[in-house]
Amino acid sequence: MQQTKRANFASKLVGSIRDDAWRGEVMRTILEKGTRPAESKTVPGPRAGEKREPRPGEVCKPSVCFSCHTTCEALVYTDEKTGKILRVEGDLDSPQTNGVLCSKGLASPDLCYNPTRLQKPLRRVGPRGSAEFEEISWDEALDIVAGKMLAYRDKYGPEGVAMLEGTRRGWSRVYSRLANAFGTPTHGAAGWAQCLWPRLIDDNLTYGRGIQYSEGQEFDKADCIVVWGANPPTSWPLRAAQILDARQKGAALIVVDPFLSEMAAKADIWLQVRPGSDTALALSMIHCIIEEKLYDAQFVSEWTSGFEELCEHVKPFTPEWGSSVTGIDPELIVKAARLYASAGAASLFRCLGVDQQHDSVQCCRATTILICITGNIDKPGAHIAPSRRGDVNQNTLDFVKEDLVPLEVQKRRCGYEEFPLLTQELSPVPTMHMPTFWEQVISGDPYPIPCGIIFGSNAKLIYTNSNVVEKALEKFEFLAVCDLFMTPTAKMADIVLPASSWLERNNVISTFQADMTNTIFQQKVEQIADSKDDTDIVMELARRLGVSEHFWEDSEAMYDYILAPTGHTFQEALAKRRLYAPIVYEQYKKTGFKTPSGKIELYSNIAKEKGCEPLPPYTPSFQSPGDTPELAKDFPFIITTGRHENAFRHTENRQNPHLLPLAPKATLDIHPETAKELGIKDGQKVLVESTAGKAYAYARFTLGLRRDVVQGISGWDGEYNINKTVPWGQYAAGVGTVCARGYLCRVTPVGE
Numbered sequence: 213m214q215q216t217k218r219a220n221f222a223s224k225l226v227g228s229i230r231d232d233a234w235r236g237e238v239m240r241t242i243l244e245k246g247t248r249p250a251e252s253k254t255v256p257g258p259r260a261g262e263k264r265e266p267r268p269g270e271v272c273k274p275s276v277c278f279s280c281h282t283t284c285e286a287l288v289y290t291d292e293k294t295g296k297i298l299r300v301e302g303d304l305d306s307p308q309t310n311g312v313l314c315s316k317g318l319a320s321p322d323l324c325y326n327p328t329r330l331q332k333p334l335r336r337v338g339p340r341g342s343a344e345f346e347e348i349s350w351d352e353a354l355d356i357v358a359g360k361m362l363a364y365r366d367k368y369g370p371e372g373v374a375m376l377e378g379t380r381r382g383w384s385r386v387y388s389r390l391a392n393a394f395g396t397p398t399h400g401a402a403g404w405a406q407c408l409w410p411r412l413i414d415d416n417l418t419y420g421r422g423i424q425y426s427e428g429q430e431f432d433k434a435d436c437i438v439v440w441g442a443n444p445p446t447s448w449p450l451r452a453a454q455i456l457d458a459r460q461k462g463a464a465l466i467v468v469d470p471f472l473s474e475m476a477a478k479a480d481i482w483l484q485v486r487p488g489s490d491t492a493l494a495l496s497m498i499h500c501i502i503e504e505k506l507y508d509a510q511f512v513s514e515w516t517s518g519f520e521e522l523c524e525h526v527k528p529f530t531p532e533w534g535s536s537v538t539g540i541d542p543e544l545i546v547k548a549a550r551l552y553a554s555a556g557a558a559s560l561f562r563c564l565g566v567d568q569q570h571d572s573v574q575c576c577r578a579t580t581i582l583i584c585i586t587g588n589i590d591k592p593g594a595h596i597a598p599s600r601r602g603d604v605n606q607n608t609l610d611f612v613k614e615d616l617v618p619l620e621v622q623k624r625r626c627g628y629e630e631f632p633l634l635t636q637e638l639s640p641v642p643t644m645h646m647p648t649f650w651e652q653v654i655s656g657d658p659y660p661i662p663c664g665i666i667f668g669s670n671a672k673l674i675y676t677n678s679n680v681v682e683k684a685l686e687k688f689e690f691l692a693v694c695d696l697f698m699t700p701t702a703k704m705a706d707i708v709l710p711a712s713s714w715l716e717r718n719n720v721i722s723t724f725q726a727d728m729t730n731t732i733f734q735q736k737v738e739q740i741a742d743s744k745d746d747t748d749i750v751m752e753l754a755r756r757l758g759v760s761e762h763f764w765e766d767s768e769a770m771y772d773y774i775l776a777p778t779g780h781t782f783q784e785a786l787a788k789r790r791l792y793a794p795i796v797y798e799q800y801k802k803t804g805f806k807t808p809s810g811k812i813e814l815y816s817n818i819a820k821e822k823g824c825e826p827l828p829p830y831t832p833s834f835q836s837p838g839d840t841p842e843l844a845k846d847f848p849f850i851i852t853t854g855r856h857e858n859a860f861r862h863t864e865n866r867q868n869p870h871l872l873p874l875a876p877k878a879t880l881d882i883h884p885e886t887a888k889e890l891g892i893k894d895g896q897k898v899l900v901e902s903t904a905g906k907a908y909a910y911a912r913f914t915l916g917l918r919r920d921v922v923q924g925i926s927g928w929d930g931e932y933n934i935n936k937t938v939p940w941g942q943y944a945a946g947v948g949t950v951c952a953r954g955y956l957c958r959v960t961p962v963g964e
């Protein structure tokens with residue numbers, strides 16, 4: 213694409229005029245001096261209007277939106293007399309979100325009042341999948357679920373009872389704790405090998421277990437920001453605001469994405485990487501930085517080990533080689549490497565675009581090596597360790613009580629030997645390999661898994677290769693599902709438990725994903741019929757399963773326990789709104805790193821011990837036109853299923869009348885020239901087929917993709933479920949990630 217055409221397209225996409233002269237100055241200054249230009253175009257941070265008092269007859273209750281992991285501070289306005297929620301607004305006092313909420317947050321009252329919301333526990337009375345249920349009491353429902361779990365454990369061992377969960381919603385770790393207290397190794401989630409875990413496992417390999425530099429960032433102080441495999445405007449609005457603010461103040465922005473996303477359209481350098489070749493790009497950039505001696509020699513010598521091996525390893529990965537694999541101009545690779553390495557402080561923000569690669573952890577490792585050799589660790593504007601505010605950390609093996617499952621039982625976990633990074637102690641929460649699990653539910657080999665308990669996961673739609681998952685769900689003899697709505701997965705259940713939304717429960721939020729320095733609190737403001745907080749459901753199940761000694765009386769008692777080291781009860785902390793602790797820089801100078809060498813391991817001894825490559829290799833994708841040419845004759849396009857729409861979160865929110873119209877159809881992004889050759893019109897229904905299955909979508913023309921790449925969106929039901937096309941059988945080494953970013957497909961028009 214011509215540069216001007218690209219710029220025009222970008223302007224149209226993001227609705228703003230590009231400031232090319234100023235951006236040129238930004239890049240020149242950073243290359244020459246390592247810092248932002250002195251004359252910054254400072255803009256006020258994002259704010260959502262003026263602060264106002266509640267209107268007459270209203271009560272304002274501060275809380276935190278948890279419709280996604282961004283956890284934005286929110287003000288919930290209720291009617292003084294009825295207690296009903298009138299509206300939800302952003303909290304202008306929030307040091308983190310400055311009053312901003314996204315469409316999901318603003319539309320969240322519908323989570324409570326949607327007429328299709330589950331209100332009572334249900335028992336199936338018709339054939340499985342018929343959605344014929346009768347209402348029952350909580351006691352009856354929980355007695356049935358616990359009774360079945362105990363009965364199946366007696367008959368098949370704890371591994372015969374699968375405990376599955378969905379995306380993080382505040383109760384996730386206490387549910388993991390229940391799985392461990394109950395004793396099952398058959399515990400997992402759709403997302404773990406596909407989202408965040410590869411980055412956190414990479415941290416554990418490089419810095420030692422529990423040291424998480426990759427997810428902590430201070431964008432406002434960075435001179436250069438790299439956004440790699442992420443589009444925060446649609447997936448993580450807070451990060452988008454922080455990054456774009458920093459850009460406006462003079463930080464250079466490099467975006468790595470196969471698609472000219474909203475974020476890529478704002479980039480000074482857009483690296484349009486061919487899906488599946490991100491590791492090659494990172495290795496080429498490392499090559500340039502070493503070759504041109506742009507690395508931080510002092511930091512490398514004092515705080516890293518394996519640099520010599522790294523230098524030898526990256527010798528073949530020249531920019532020309534990188535270009536041949538990634539499709540990016542070699543000069544642009546060099547330019548990006550120089551800009552990134554020259555910046556005094558740089559931050560590299562990664563997300564699912566790296567997690568869902570065919571070589572996920574190694575792709576993360578390669579990008580982490582970029583961070584480490586440039587010394588961007590634990591200093592302002594670089595990668596930081598979020599402050600610990602004194603509360604009990606739920607993200608530990610200790611909190612989830614991993615030790616309650618005996619080692620010989622852990623070893624029965626699906627994929628235990630083959631995927632040690634996921635299933636064993638290096639994993640943030642050791643978990644089974646999900647494709648192996650689903651296949652085993654069908655085959656019963658090496659042991660049967662007849663009972664499934666699913667909390668907060670629409671498994672039928674959200675797993676890759678969903679045709680197989682659907683078959684497996686049908687195989688369960690007993691299935692219980694806990695959710696807000698009668699999802700396609702809940703329809704298959706024997707017992708359905710009505711969960712609560714974020715507006716109906718308390719919570720303590722204290723992770724890097726929320727805020728680097730503040731612990732914040734969610735406040736219950738509504739009660740919908742007989743729905744219950746998932747944490748309370750966990751406590752009640754624990755009592756019935758005979759493991760209550762590992763739990764608390766109720767959710768509030770658990771929050772008191774979590775906050776006890778801070779000296780506050782939950783109610784006291786809630787009244788304070790935030791518990792603050794400042795960032796402390798250069799912590800490693802006191803503590804070192806938790807690796808065998810005590811340093812950052814560019815060459816990872818831990819990876820080697822686990823049978824993985826100690827330095828990130830380049831391995832081609834399992835399916836690509838260049839590497840599997842025979843397959844490409846039938847399936848000529850590379851597909852990535854990564855696009856998120858801001859209105860939705862995975863499969864959620866399509867029942868919301870305010871959100872569905874924002875993205876009403878399953879789309880397939882496609883280049884107009886490609887579409888023309890295939891006889892496809894903009895908006896026309898198309899069929900996408902792969903080695904795994906088929907799905908339909910509506911063509912959406914974009915100049916922002918290579919002509920051989922198409923992009924789908926997951927989360928849709930039935931024939932529009934693009935996850936049906938994501939193949940299994942080949943997984944990322946050590947961790948078992950399914951490649952959802954860069955497999956092959958064909959696209960044909962259908963006659964609608």
Ligand code: SF4
Binds near residue numbers: 280281313314450
């Ligand atoms: S970004 Fe997430 S937490 Fe923030 S308002 Fe939107 S849905 Fe809620």
